[in-house]
Amino acid sequence: MTNKTASEPSGKPAAPLAERLKLASGWRRRSLSRRLVLVAAGWSVLALAIAWVILVGLYRTASERAFDAQLEVYAKTILSEMVPDATSADVPRETQAMLAVQAPKGIIEPRFSLPLSGWYWTVRSGETGRILFASPSLVGDPLTVASLEGEEAQSAFGTGPGGEELRVRQQRVRFGNATYIIAVAAGTAGFRADLAQFTQMAALTLAVIGAGLTGAVFLQVRIGLKPLVRLQASLAAVRRGDEETIDEDLPVEIAPLAVELNALIHSNREIVERARTHVGNLAHGLKTPLSVISNEARAAQGPLADKVSEQAAIMSTQIQHHLERARMAAQRRVIGVSCDVDPVLGRLCRAMGKIYQDRGIQLSQSVPAGLRFRGEQQDLEELSGNLIDNACKWAKGRVTVSVQPLAQSGVGRELFELVVEDDGPGLSQEERREAVKRGRRLDETVPGTGLGLSIVADLAALYGGRLDLDRSVMGGLKASLVLPAI
The missing domain is CATH 3.30.565.10 (Histidine kinase-like ATPase, C-terminal domain)
Structure with a gap:
């Protein structure tokens, strides 16, 4: 000492x-479980968001087609009513001869007769665009529609009385040399409400599915990575000295890793033991000659003997120090x-x-x-x-x-x-x-x-x-x- x-x-x-x-301090930030769950959750959210957009688009398209089909039925009904009879008491004969059609009467939808009900129809001249007939529900207000521009039929959104949004179905028909455009329109309030409700329900349903998928992925990752947790615990037990080898009873994917680690531990112990043996042999091989030199120097007299004795003591101290360090280094590396x-x-x-x-x-x-x-x-x-x-x-x-x-x-x-x-x-x-x-x-x-x-x-x-x-x-x-x- x-x-x-x-x-x-x-x-x-x-x-x-x-x-x-x-x-080790960043272990949680680089958690493999968290990374897998976040990647799976991210892709699930993206896929479900795309599915939501597609579903809402398909529902909107299907609803518009159904709406247009209903309006087309009304347009055909109006067309059938326009086919002229032999006589018409409400329209002068001169007008009938000029128009070659008669005013529709038998529209079976009552909302076409209710003022500003949101359901309207008009019949316009294909040449001049002048309104020839209109449903009583318009009560003289205009029905703004887009031009057909050479198309035979068209469905689009338009504006009705009071600025309300309408879905308008237009169709071009011909009687003899005359061309007429029949437009049937209906308010979109109900259509928009149904679309909004479907959008919300679809979002809620897909959100629940997304949460379920994320939970399933989380459980799958936790259960799937449990063998790695067991391997970590077994390796920690070996490091603490509680166990001598790592448990190799693991799934086939990581069992070879445990086998290789055990082989590494065994090799490490063998190397340490060989190092200790070599250190002991070196100590034994050097101490005996130094002891002989020291004894001979102490038995002799003179400056040379004193110098040899001094240097032998220094060599003995140095050897002791470096052999101790070698022993420490070998023990330090024992797992x-x-x-x-x-x-x-x-x-x-x-x-x-x-x-x-x-x-x-x-x-x-x-x-x-x-x-x-x-x-x-x-x-x-x-x-x-x-x-x-x-x-x-x-x-x-x-x-x-x-x-x-x-x-x-x-x-x-x-x-x-x-x-x-x-x-x-x-x-x-x-x-x-x-x-x-x-x-x-x-x-x-x-x-x-x-x-x-x-x-x-x-x-x-x-x-x-x-x-x-x-x-x-x-x-x-x-x-x-x-x-x-x-």
Whole structure:
């Protein structure tokens, strides 16, 4: 363990963790379920809107045809009434001879006789356009109609007495050398009301169908993506260390993915184990020759022996540091490794309390229940043990250990902060910068190798965290260690 020290942040958090937090914070915005439902709902709304326009257009066309057919029946009735008899008491003989037709009398629709009833007819001269006969319902008011312009029959909207909208059916007929235009008109109020009612009912019906389709798509997506939720839960269980492999009992479309992930996890563990074996072999292979060199140098006398002994000690320190980093890196990449924070810190605090019992050091601990460290238990023990031991060495009488979860970008407990404070002398800003340098000891009177805080800073960086050192409110040093959580 190193002497009581403090430092500036040892480095920025690992970029991959920041990227993962950023991606996780936007997970809901990029929800696959939401995307599928919105696309399906959008196309459903568009398709139903087009269907609504088509249906309303078809209904309008059919209604207009039915309306025109009824008006055409009345026009033919008027035409049949115009066929002249041998005599007509109401029309002078000279007029009959000139017109070659007689005034219609037998129109069976009573509304043609009611003043301004909305049902009208006229008979005009095809050559001059002059009105020859008109229904009593017009009571002398004009009936504005469009010109046929060479057509034999035409249906269009026109304007009647009082500016009311009419549906007008015109038809050109010939008697001998004379041409007549029969126009039959009816008010469109009822027609418009029926069209509006159908439009509303069609919109309501299609809206209900659209809501039903959207609900069906939502259920289909939720049910269809449930296996992905199971896969996610199984993978999370492996990451937490609750399970060793991912459940492969999945639909055939994603079962190969689970198989490949399990193979990747197995390969990862094999690689880590091989790395640990190589690290152990390297440590064994280097430590023995260095021990021999150191022993021989200590047995000899002179400047050369002293220099060899000094350099051998430096090499041993360097080897220990880099082998420790290699072991940390290997453990950091193990999938599905985690441990509870509270029991680890509890054991360390009890052990440190016994070690420093003769100095009367009071250790207090505050750790939330259920918090888990995403990494090896021995790494957490080494990280927190270095900090707590360092604090106890320099404390006057009090050391506090507290843990609190950190929420980043709305992602819940992705990180947690371990804070160790003491009431010792503390360090200046310059001393805190020097403290985390490998092998740097600010006080040679306190036992230690000078590797403790440098290993803590390196290991925290490997886990995507950081070590911050500052002045404590208790007067001593405050060491803040940020680590990944589950």
